[in-house]
Amino acid sequence: MKLSPQRAARNRHQCDVRLVMTERPSHETLVNFDNVDLAYDSAGNAVEDVSLRIDEQEFIALVGPSGCGKSTFMKLCSGLRPSSTGTVTVAGSKVSGPVKIVGMAFQNPTLLPWRNTLDNVLLPLEIVKPHRWKFRREKEKYVLKAKELLGSVGLAGFENHYPWQLSGGMQQRASLCRALVHDPKLLLLDEPFAALDAFTREELWCVLRDLWMLHHFTVVLVTHDLREAVFLADTVYVMSKRPGRIVARRDIDLPRPRELAVTYTDYFAQLVLELREHISVIRKN
Ligand code: ADP
Numbered sequence: 001m002k003l004s005p006q007r008a009a010r011n012r013h014q015c016d017v018r019l020v021m022t023e024r025p026s027h028e029t030l031v032n033f034d035n036v037d038l039a040y041d042s043a044g045n046a047v048e049d050v051s052l053r054i055d056e057q058e059f060i061a062l063v064g065p066s067g068c069g070k071s072t073f074m075k076l077c078s079g080l081r082p083s084s085t086g087t088v089t090v091a092g093s094k095v096s097g098p099v100k101i102v103g104m105a106f107q108n109p110t111l112l113p114w115r116n117t118l119d120n121v122l123l124p125l126e127i128v129k130p131h132r133w134k135f136r137r138e139k140e141k142y143v144l145k146a147k148e149l150l151g152s153v154g155l156a157g158f159e160n161h162y163p164w165q166l167s168g169g170m171q172q173r174a175s176l177c178r179a180l181v182h183d184p185k186l187l188l189l190d191e192p193f194a195a196l197d198a199f200t201r202e203e204l205w206c207v208l209r210d211l212w213m214l215h216h217f218t219v220v221l222v223t224h225d226l227r228e229a230v231f232l233a234d235t236v237y238v239m240s241k242r243p244g245r246i247v248a249r250r251d252i253d254l255p256r257p258r259e260l261a262v263t264y265t266d267y268f269a270q271l272v273l274e275l276r277e278h279i280s281v282i283r284k285n
Contacts, residue, residue: 027056036086048243059219061229069244070222103184107191109175111163118159121146121177149177169200238278
């Protein structure tokens with residue numbers, strides 16, 4: 001995109017302002033990848049030489065072509081897969097098994113059809129070990145919390161509805177509540193909005209933005225949608241084709257809170273275009 005000198009100057013000025021307005025308070029590191037490789041089998045590394053740091057309360061997005069290792073990165077964060085070489089550290093401890101401070105949501109909301117919305121949201125508290133006994137002892141408190149979460153995503157009054165009585169967008173809202181009911185410090189989202197229509201998807205971006213601003217968790221979002229990445233994230237990482245390496249990092253210096261109107265600005269389009277160009281180069285090579 002060729003900009004006139006005046007517009008370029010204005011954008012530069014806006015960028016400076018944004019940098020000031022979005023300067024984040026310094027936080028501790030929550031996740032650290034130090035030269036991490038993961039090979040599932042003899043086919044070679046799925047991800048290679050990944051080094052990055054995610055601060056507490058940071059929102060990062062990971063983009064890249066299919067099969068580049070984005071889900072593998074999530075498995076490494078959550079401890080579902082150990083690294084082959086290098087070290088993954090979460091909350092100061094070297095990851096050597098499932099990480100307990102994690103909440104997850106996926107493209108498919110995977111709600112259990114025989115449980116109503118409230119019981120689906122409460123499910124992690126019933127089955128995840130460290131929370132089980134607490135949940136039994138303080139059930140009322142957690143039911144209230146689940147109801148509050150459902151209310152905050154616009155599902156008040158739907159607690160007793162079953163998944164088949166909810167739209168796709170409502171199911172995904174419930175799935176976000178389920179991922180958050182145990183107050184995880186780290187939320188891992190693997191293409192959570194990919195199956196939704198464009199309008200519902202944008203509504204859900206705002207739902208996630210509001211939850212994040214309210215609860216201050218750290219987010220890793222895997223997405224194919226560059227607009228989604230730019231709208232939501234503080235930092236976007238671009239991965240190469242397999243073996244997936246981090247080939248670009250882009251700070252998103254848009255002020256917060258962000259409204260959907262920002263997605264129609266020139267600066268937003270520039271950021272998306274810049275990421276798009278990285279992906280184009282990767283796809284050609
Ligand atoms: P993405 O999420 O970016 O689409 P994945 O992390 O799912 O990519 O996969 C990265 C690479 O690792 C792909 O080539 C995929 O086929 C391979 N892979 C993923 N899971 C396994 C597994 N369990 N066993 C062997 N190979 C796998």
